[in-house]
Amino acid sequence: MRNTLSGSDRNQTIRRTCEMWGVVKWIDQYGRRIKLVSDEAVQWILLDLIIDVRA
Template sequence: MRISKLSNPTLGRFVLPEQRELYLRMKEDEKLVHMPVLEQDELESFQYQLRDAAREDYAVTVTWWQSVKGELGTTRSMWGVVKWIDANARRIKLVNDEDVQWIPIGCIVSVRA
């Protein structure tokens, strides 16, 4: 099988580390997404699950969107116990064995028990 230079433009030429880094950064930027738009009933469901998890002290998995470049970002997930719901700052404190994370309530896109 023969690989053409068109399918792999770096084949047969020297690439500077700076060029490679820029190329990889551009590929990472292509993976960024806009914040998902959620329905009101989904948001209310998340808030109910978070309050219940905090009250009953059981673990949940929270997925949230995090801005990377302006309106583009990535989603992150973490499991843990909701230790605090800060209604004034509109964020939750999620704690597990390895990490503590303050997550903005407005950025949460999924909560699973």
């Protein structure tokens, strides 16, 4: 998620982290993303945005 600041900080970006859980069902090595599936949702996540993985 990216939010752009206003005023003199207009060119800066705020990055927020979140926790997700699920099963990795697919790894797209060319698109550099993974497909994460949980009971509630299916989402594609870019590998470059992942900062921590726990088992």
